[in-house]
Amino acid sequence: MQWLSQLPRMLKIPDMLLLFCLVGVANALYKQWIPDTNYENKTNWDKGDIPCGNDIVQFSAQRKVSVFVETTHAVLEMRLPVDGDFILNSGAGFYAVTGQDPGCGTGVTTEFKDSESFQWYDPTLWQAAATLNDLEQGNFLFSVHEESVPCHYDDVVFKALSSFRVDTSSSHSSITVKSVSVLGDTFTTQSEFSQYLSSSLGKLQFHGSSAVAVGNPACEDPSGCDCGNSVHHQQICSTVTCDSPNCKNPLRPTGHCCDVCGAIVTLLFDDGFNLQTYRERIRHLFLALPQYQSIQLGMSKVLKPQRLMGIISLGTLSEIQIVILDGEQGIQSAALAQDIMKDARSHGSNLGISGVEVQTSSEETGDSAGLAVGVVFGVLLLITLIILGVLVHKGVVQMPTLNRFKNSNNMPDLGGPLDHGFDNPMFDQPTMMPDIPSLYGTGVSNSISMTQTAVHFVNPAYDESETDFTA
DSSP states (O other), X not given: OXXXXXXXXXOOHXXXXXXXXXXXXXXXXXXXXXXXXXXXXXXXXXXXSOOOTTXXXXXXXXXXXXXXXXXXXXXXXXXXXXXXXXXXXXXXXXXXXXXXXXXXXXXXXXXXXXXXXXXXXXXXXXXXXXXXXXXXXXXXXXXXXXXXXXXXXXXXXXXXXXXXXXXXXXXXXXXXXXXEEETTEEEOSHHXXXXXXXXXXHHHHEESSSEEXXXXXXXXXXXOOOOSOGGGHHHHHTXXXXXXXXXXXXXXXXXXXXXXXEEEEEEEEOTTOOHHHHHHHHIXXXXXXXXXXXXXXXXXXXXXXXXXXXXXXXXXXXXXXXXXXXXXXXXXXXXXXXHHHHHHHHHHHHHTEEEXXXXXXXXXXXXXXXXXXXXXXXXXXXXXXXXXXXXXXXXXXXXXXXGGGOOGGGOOOTTSOOOOOSOOTTTSOGGGOTTOHHHHSGGGGGSEEEOSSOEEEOOTXXXXXXXXXXX
16 A cells, blocks of 8 residues: 655646647647546545545545545544555645644545546546647537547547546457656656556556557548547447437437537548648637637548448548537527538638538528539449449349340241240130130131231130221
């Protein structure tokens, strides 16, 4: 047990900011863990307040936890677990008050809450920012649920003056990220981070069946990179509680767990598209406007499954998905989506945008949104030709030949063998109707005559003097 252990090295706040700025040059997203196991956090105590000099502080005997202590605290009594750490900031500690603590009341027994349930793949436990400066200032980005959890190319940040406990269990053996920052130290190589994970403090902070692995390279594609969390979609969504949307046509963005009221803008792009540049363009052109102050906007590259007629899988297509929410019925979101679509159509050739589509949860307003017509029909035609070629190659479909379209002048001689098609009981089985000998006597051969252009027959239901029928 390593309680009351002094923090080996504390970085000054200016030094940490400098370190964060240097790391931020890599143009990555930063995902910061929200829960902590700090002594000064009121929400970590069952009585909803920080213990004072007349209180008995209790930690469950079998619970594993590392607690960060920022300053000094008076206690009456402290009951510690078998396995745990106090991480003391400079000058932090505990002391006993002689007599009663005048500002503490009568005293209670207060217990530190359980932190075992905090899961890595719970999207509500993360905050995202484009830069470390935004992370420090609270300028967080909105993301769909899959992308709220750290992606393969993200830098993971646990607050410097803080400790935590996170369950990393998943169906995979490892969780891959770019880097991890803990207690002010940033780990970018797996060898160093593995040493930290194997330490007593690392084991208290990270637990579960999957090991966190660092060292994944940064995303080098200017158009962005797929998050890589789609394989964990079911686990991520199992932690999310969805509210019932109150709009007419709720939408389900790719990578999201819930139906939402808002709008989705889908961009098709070419080699000239830059995701970060375009994100800044949208922020300056539209999100800075007063009417869009309450908008939540998330933008990322997604891999959308393509299916012909909703059945035949055609692989995936890389698209830029812009999810827009306004917290209401999606009216403001629809207006912003229309503005973004108009801008993309006007300046798309300069921005690397080749097509744009808009979906809204409210009623359609103005111009009906859709992919550029030429792009849509070109893709559909190409898909159809590919599928047709595969089916012909496998013999499922036979292409028509010229022999099936011969001119009627080249028809074979009618005197040759005839294809009777199906049996006609009126003509082919005379024994079935012996009571009408006139139909099946010797004159039957005269009741049918053939020419080069037609076949004439006598209708037995009428007298021979009546009009003949021609087929």
